[in-house]
Amino acid sequence: MSSSRRDQLIAAAADLLDEGGPDAVQLRKVGSASGVSHNAPYKHFSSKEDLLAALAARELNAVCDAAERKARAGSPLAKTIMLAYVRWALMYPERFRLVSGRWTKGASEDIAQAAQRWQKLLYVAVEAAQKADELPQGDPERISSLILSVAHGAANLALSGHLSAKGKGKAEPSDLVADLFSYLAHPGG
Numbered sequence: 001m002s003s004s005r006r007d008q009l010i011a012a013a014a015d016l017l018d019e020g021g022p023d024a025v026q027l028r029k030v031g032s033a034s035g036v037s038h039n040a041p042y043k044h045f046s047s048k049e050d051l052l053a054a055l056a057a058r059e060l061n062a063v064c065d066a067a068e069r070k071a072r073a074g075s076p077l078a079k080t081i082m083l084a085y086v087r088w089a090l091m092y093p094e095r096f097r098l099v100s101g102r103w104t105k106g107a108s109e110d111i112a113q114a115a116q117r118w119q120k121l122l123y124v125a126v127e128a129a130q131k132a133d134e135l136p137q138g139d140p141e142r143i144s145s146l147i148l149s150v151a152h153g154a155a156n157l158a159l160s161g162h163l164s165a166k167g168k169g170k171a172e173p174s175d176l177v178a179d180l181f182s183y184l185a186h187p188g189g
Contacts, residue, residue, distance in 0.1 A: 006044045006054075008034045013055050017094045025052060050108055056099045057110035060118050063088050067121065076134060077125035079181045082151040086173040089155035096155060122148060135184050143184075150180045 012033040016024045027048060028038040045051040066088070067081040089096035103111055122144045129135040135143060154173035157163035165172050171179070 005034075005036065005040070008036075009041050009044055009051070010055050010058055013051055014059075014095065017052075017055065017098060018092060021094050022052065022098065025055075027051065049104070052098060053103065053108035053111040055095070056103075057108065057114040059088075059092070059095045060099050060111070060114040064114075064117055064121050071125075076129065078122070078129045078135065078147065079177070081122055081125055082147055082177045082181075083174055085148075086151050086155050086177055089152075090158060090173065093159045096159070100152060119144070135181075136187060147177075147180060147184075151177050 009030050012030045013025050016026075016029060016033060025048060027041040027045065030051065031038040031040045034040070041051065045054065063085055064081075067077070067084040070080045070084065071077040123140055126135060126140040126144045126147070130137055130140060130143075151173065154163060154171075154176040157169065158173045161168075163169040163171065163173065163176075165175070169176075
């Protein structure tokens, strides 16, 4: 499988991030891990933040792609998006923290576009679920924020050891996401 040098560098950065968090991602190490000169990353990324933003954009787009594939297979989109998000967060905790972290206004356009895609995907999914009476009526942006907050918070709690099926909370993050959709679909019942 052939990929561009930029993609190879982002993949190497992802591996370093997974192994040691953001501090482990250094442009010189990324070059070495990619099998290119330690200066090669500087030809593609102006800074570590630029590289991390490209990685975050790639990850967020991958979450969107996975949710869209499942939705095309017939799964309800809003719930599918959140379950894919939680699954990804638990599988790649450092990537989850990177994507959901604070970004400066000068971060790459890629992360801004990926975030807009993510927000639009969730917003449109909530609107569709409202039209199908699967979610209550109301401001789709606020309902999207509520759903994302529960999914994000549940993943964060699980990653920090404060939520598990056999321990605190007596649930996995995906259980709480499913519960939320059930409660929203059948309020009071």
